Amino acid sequence: MEQKALYDYLLLLGDNSAILGQRLGELCGHGPELETDIALTNVSLDLFGQVRNYFQYAAKVAGEDATEDSIAMLRLEHEYKNSLLVEQPNRDFAYVICRQFLFDTYHQLLLNELVNSKNDQIAAIAKKSIKEVDYHYDISSTWMQRLGDGTEESNKRLQDALDFLWRYSMELFKPTDTEIIMAEMGVGPDLETLRPVYLERVKDIFLKSNVIAKEDAIFQYGGKTGTHTEYLGYILAEFQYMQRAYPNMQW
Amino acid sequence: MEVASPEIEEILRSVSDPEIPVLSIMDMGIVRKVEQEGERYKIDITPTYSGCPAMDTIGDDIKAAFKQEGLEAEINLVLSPAWTTDWITERGKAALEKYGIAAPREKSVDKAALLGEKNQLECPRCGSKDTKMVSRFGSTACKALFQCNDCHEPFDYFKCLK
Numbered sequence A: 001m002e003q004k005a006l007y008d009y010l011l012l013l014g015d016n017s018a019i020l021g022q023r024l025g026e027l028c029g030h031g032p033e034l035e036t037d038i039a040l041t042n043v044s045l046d047l048f049g050q051v052r053n054y055f056q057y058a059a060k061v062a063g064e065d066a067t068e069d070s071i072a073m074l075r076l077e078h079e080y081k082n083s084l085l086v087e088q089p090n091r092d093f094a095y096v097i098c099r100q101f102l103f104d105t106y107h108q109l110l111l112n113e114l115v116n117s118k119n120d121q122i123a124a125i126a127k128k129s130i131k132e133v134d135y136h137y138d139i140s141s142t143w144m145q146r147l148g149d150g151t152e153e154s155n156k157r158l159q160d161a162l163d164f165l166w167r168y169s170m171e172l173f174k175p176t177d178t179e180i181i182m183a184e185m186g187v188g189p190d191l192e193t194l195r196p197v198y199l200e201r202v203k204d205i206f207l208k209s210n211v212i213a214k215e216d217a218i219f220q221y222g223g224k225t226g227t228h229t230e231y232l233g234y235i236l237a238e239f240q241y242m243q244r245a246y247p248n249m250q251w
Numbered sequence B: 001m002e003v004a005s006p007e008i009e010e011i012l013r014s015v016s017d018p019e020i021p022v023l024s025i026m027d028m029g030i031v032r033k034v035e036q037e038g039e040r041y042k043i044d045i046t047p048t049y050s051g052c053p054a055m056d057t058i059g060d061d062i063k064a065a066f067k068q069e070g071l072e073a074e075i076n077l078v079l080s081p082a083w084t085t086d087w088i089t090e091r092g093k094a095a096l097e098k099y100g101i102a103a104p105r106e107k108s109v110d111k112a113a114l115l116g117e118k119n120q121l122e123c124p125r126c127g128s129k130d131t132k133m134v135s136r137f138g139s140t141a142c143k144a145l146f147q148c149n150d151c152h153e154p155f156d157y158f159k160c161l162k
């Protein structure tokens, strides 16, 4: 029972990074300019490195024939536990930055708690990851301000992106049964307690970026329990293609 | 770092980062522990960045270097304590500079450069202090891209990670 909860928790942690990493990877060679292209794909690389750490551990917990690749690539859509936010498409650069900022702020708060996890391996992964995620936050929070405080057009696009993405932000703080068990065991944080700090931080940056989060947003939930938006299937079709076409292939 | 013997240290010193060939893995500070069990050596290495694609290659290169000496190496990737640029030795930093990569400074330097403040680093080619950051990510995750305003050459800076 505890092993099953731990396994599910590692998927919850890893899937957000895997799906966001894949979304950012789509920008490789297609970023709006060279520097941002390199920056975003390097963020993607960091995220995939973190995913490997989580899934190598998950494979040990699962035992039998599980490997990091089978966990990453061979699950069905409803078995992925990423939040709805990270699977949203790269409509334009403002969407990419806004999605990244909403996630990075959460990710940084989460990892700051996980470094004190009673699970040593999770604490070690968090200590490694937090240094990288601090950098991700630097990039996305400063780009929020550059876009929001830039031209009329860039501000409008950022506001459009926030209007669309904000509804997916609160799912990050609604604990699943697994996250409740992990919080009780001292492995993960009580997500509800992170919500007020999150709201304070993002609203400070929204203010500096001249954008406003909708007060009457109808928040969407479901990704963490396997009910995804239509976008995830398309991501997985590309993400899983090689392992499905050539089972057990290695680079 | 305690190494079993000078011979073993020599073998490890011959292995370098595939992306920065002048930097031995010993000077990079990623070899954390070596334990001998008969003819077999258990070697703990720690990644620089979680997603660093060089880690798998480095592991294979260590095994190959041991094999060439008729020894067997087993690689274990350890995450904790997390690697920091403080573990790059003075010899390593000198090798980086000579190769044209500015060695990591203090965290305050990185912060100032990120905020667009100029004159934070000396150009590794001409020594001028008149330099600026072009991009916070360079050719790899561990580096940022700078440019010298005097000789106009771009150069990589090995970012401070603490």
Ligand SMILES: [Zn+2]
Binding pocket: B123, B124, B125, B126, B127, B128, B148, B149, B150, B151, B152, B153
């Ligand atoms: Zn110069």
